[in-house]
Amino acid sequence: MKALVINKISFIEEKPLDLVDFPDPVPGIGQIRIKVSTCGICHTELDEIEGRVPPSRFPMILGHEIVGRVDSLGKGATRFKLGDRVGIAWINWACGECSFCLKGEENLCDKAKWTGKDVDGGYAQYTVVPEDFAYPIPERFTDMQAAPLLCAGVVGYRALRLTGMEDGKVLGLYGFGASAHIIIQAAKYKYPNSRVFVFTRPGQKEHQDLARKLGADWVGATGDTPPEKLDCAIDFTPVGVPVREALKNLEKGGRVVINAIRKTTTIPELDYAEHLWYEKELKSVANVTRRDAEEFLPLAAEIPIVPEVQEFGLEEVNEALILLKRGEIQGAAVLKMP
Numbered sequence: 529m530k531a532l533v534i535n536k537i538s539f540i541e542e543k544p545l546d547l548v549d550f551p552d553p554v555p556g557i558g559q560i561r562i563k564v565s566t567c568g569i570c571h572t573e574l575d576e577i578e579g580r581v582p583p584s585r586f587p588m589i590l591g592h593e594i595v596g597r598v599d600s601l602g603k604g605a606t607r608f609k610l611g612d613r614v615g616i617a618w619i620n621w622a623c624g625e626c627s628f629c630l631k632g633e634e635n636l637c638d639k640a641k642w643t644g645k646d647v648d649g650g651y652a653q654y655t656v657v658p659e660d661f662a663y664p665i666p667e668r669f670t671d672m673q674a675a676p677l678l679c680a681g682v683v684g685y686r687a688l689r690l691t692g693m694e695d696g697k698v699l700g701l702y703g704f705g706a707s708a709h710i711i712i713q714a715a716k717y718k719y720p721n722s723r724v725f726v727f728t729r730p731g732q733k734e735h736q737d738l739a740r741k742l743g744a745d746w747v748g749a750t751g752d753t754p755p756e757k758l759d760c761a762i763d764f765t766p767v768g769v770p771v772r773e774a775l776k777n778l779e780k781g782g783r784v785v786i787n788a789i790r791k792t793t794t795i796p797e798l799d800y801a802e803h804l805w806y807e808k809e810l811k812s813v814a815n816v817t818r819r820d821a822e823e824f825l826p827l828a829a830e831i832p833i834v835p836e837v838q839e840f841g842l843e844e845v846n847e848a849l850i851l852l853k854r855g856e857i858q859g860a861a862v863l864k865m866p
């Protein structure tokens with residue numbers, strides 16, 4: 529099969545993803561093989577490529593927002609039929625036995641394996657996954673639309689839940705990329721009487737226009753003061769400053785959730801009185817559980833969420849990741865298999 533692999537840590541500007549011929553994967557016991565149709569291009573790939581979240585071996589096939597059809601069943605795999613359309617997300621396997629797994633927090637499992645980091649992912653024509661870690665894709669979505677739902681959507685949805693958001697409250701979103709543009713649609717649906725304020729990088733006019741189109745009640749740049757305090761906020765950005773900004777604009781007793789696997793710059797020093805006192809909370813979101821995906825995908829179909837997608841071919845993924853790093857992707861970037 530054709531696959532994009534990385535062989536070492538480097539900057540994305542060096543275009544490190546190599547298009548190679550790679551052996552077709554064979555599904556093991558309880559696994560299914562998927563003929564990949566689309567794979568979302570996530571900011572986490574930049575963290576893997578540049579070494580902030582290094583893959584556990586090389587070469588590695590990245591990509592963890594995978595949509596395709598089941599084309600081979602491993603021994604004992606009975607959950608899906610050949611030809612079924614399924615998705616694969618970041619969580620590829622968890623032990624099921626540790627204290628976290630037993631509490632339903634498999635996203636925190638120490639032994640968990642992550643798609644495209646510990647096992648080969650979706651930047652390839654075929655991939656395999658344990659059948660219990662695949663999800664039916666609601667019919668409403670095209671393969672292109674479904675891909676970003678599997679990480680940008682599912683992890684963003686987990687972050688939204690962790691904010692403690694309720695109808696009528698004010699929600700702040702810092703950063704307006706793949707995840708935020710999906711989550712604003714979920715928030716507007718679940719909390720119709722709430723205000724949603726969006727903060728982008730200064731000058732990101734197209735991101736701001738998209739935010740307004742998707743129902744943002746106020747749009748500004750990080751550093752701006754919104755018209756009301758934020759009851760809760762999600763920071764989707766890869767940098768440190770917005771964390772302090774969100775805490776500064778937070779209402780008493782509010783909570784900021786950081787939806788990022790790593791930051792490329794440090795969080796600036798916090799002033800206790802200004803940023804944390806009055807019972808303000810700061811929390812991160814780490815990975816996903818299968819339950820997050822199983823809840824979010826049907827909800828996304830019911831709303832229905834319409835992801836904005838930019839299509840790239842296999843030879844263009846390095847370029848797509850460079851654009852993503854610069855904040856120049858509108859909505860979500862998605863790889864379409866030839």
Ligand SMILES: [Zn+2]
Pocket residue numbers: 570571572592618679680
């Ligand atoms: Zn991701």
Ligand SMILES: [Zn+2]
Pocket residue numbers: 622623624625626627628629634637638639640
């Ligand atoms: Zn576990």
